[in-house]
Amino acid sequence: MPDQKRIEFDVSEPVWGRCFTVAPLVLVGTRDEDGALDLAPKHMATPMGWQNYFGFVCSPQHHTYSNIERTGQFTVSYPKPSQVLYASLAASPRETDGPKTVLQNFNTFAASEIDGEFIDDAYLFFECRHFKTVDGFGSNCLITGEIVAAYADSEFVRGTEHDDQELIHDAPLFAYLAPGRFATISRSNAFPFPVDMKR
Numbered sequence: 001m002p003d004q005k006r007i008e009f010d011v012s013e014p015v016w017g018r019c020f021t022v023a024p025l026v027l028v029g030t031r032d033e034d035g036a037l038d039l040a041p042k043h044m045a046t047p048m049g050w051q052n053y054f055g056f057v058c059s060p061q062h063h064t065y066s067n068i069e070r071t072g073q074f075t076v077s078y079p080k081p082s083q084v085l086y087a088s089l090a091a092s093p094r095e096t097d098g099p100k101t102v103l104q105n106f107n108t109f110a111a112s113e114i115d116g117e118f119i120d121d122a123y124l125f126f127e128c129r130h131f132k133t134v135d136g137f138g139s140n141c142l143i144t145g146e147i148v149a150a151y152a153d154s155e156f157v158r159g160t161e162h163d164d165q166e167l168i169h170d171a172p173l174f175a176y177l178a179p180g181r182f183a184t185i186s187r188s189n190a191f192p193f194p195v196d197m198k199r
Contacts, residue, residue, distance in 0.1 A: 017179050025176035027090055028056060029075035029108075029116050030067035037108065037117050039090040040064045043176040045076075050199060052147035054126055057140050068130050068143055075116040078124035081174045081184040086119060113149040123153040123171070164188070 009015045023043040030038045042064075044057035054076060058065050068074050079087050086106060107120035111127045118125045128145030135141045156171045158164065165188055172186040 020177045020179075020181065022183075023176045023178055024078065025087055025174060025182070026056070027077040027079060027087060027119050027122070028064055029077065029118060030064050030073075031071055031115060032063060032067060033070070038063050038067060039077075039106065039119065041087045041090050043178055048131075048144050052150075053131060053144055054128055054147055055142055055144040057137070058143050059140055060135070061139075065133075065141070065143065068145075069133070071115070072130040073114040073116060074128050074130070074143075074145060075111055075114070075118050076124075076126040076128060077119040077122040079119065079122050079174055081172050081182075083119070083122065084174065084182055087174075111149070121153075123156040123173075125151040164190070 009018055024045055025041055025043045026045045027039045028042050028045075030040075032038050040062065042056040042058070046055060047053065048055040060066075064074070089105075108117040109120055110117055114127045114129065116127060126145075126147045127149040129148050131144040131146050133141050133143050153171075156167070158167060168188045169186050172184045175183045175185050177183055
């Protein structure tokens with residue numbers, strides 16, 4: 001007998017708007033053809049395995065896609081909960097065939113290994129060289145990069161002198177609750193991994 005509490009979705013339509021899911025939210029930085037900075041918020045973003053590779057979902061219609069195809073590089077900034085407004089404004093539309101003028105109000109700093117910029121006062125930063133793009137996810141694609149330099153705000157770095165729970169309490173994390181909400185994570189619990197589990 002089917003579970004009366006379980007609702008089946010119509011998969012002829014996207015399922016992602018039907019329930020909330022937890023995701024990071026990052027700002028991917030690229031250079032437009034005229035050299036202007038482009039920052040784009042992305043929540044379908046993740047490590048690509050256990051090595052230093054990073055990936056995110058994008059659309060070939062976006063400047064982020066064409067900029068990475070042209071330059072072969074991008075930056076990734078992980079904003080703090082206090083920067084939710086910056087993350088929102090980065091999604092603002094461009095002027096017709098022009099830059100996102102709102103980005104002129106952002107404080108940024110330059111990458112060291114690539115030609116890129118980060119949003120100031122984020123907590124985690126990656127400089128990436130384009131690795132490969134995988135097309136064919138409907139109208140979207142997966143863009144991946146190799147992390148060639150990484151930095152973090154010292155208050156967010158794990159260490160033996162600081163308990164993980166205390167660290168997350170003292171330096172809360174920004175989570176995107178798709179679709180359209182966000183949360184501040186300041187409490188956590190250790191995951192009960194089996195003793196003999198291997199990654």
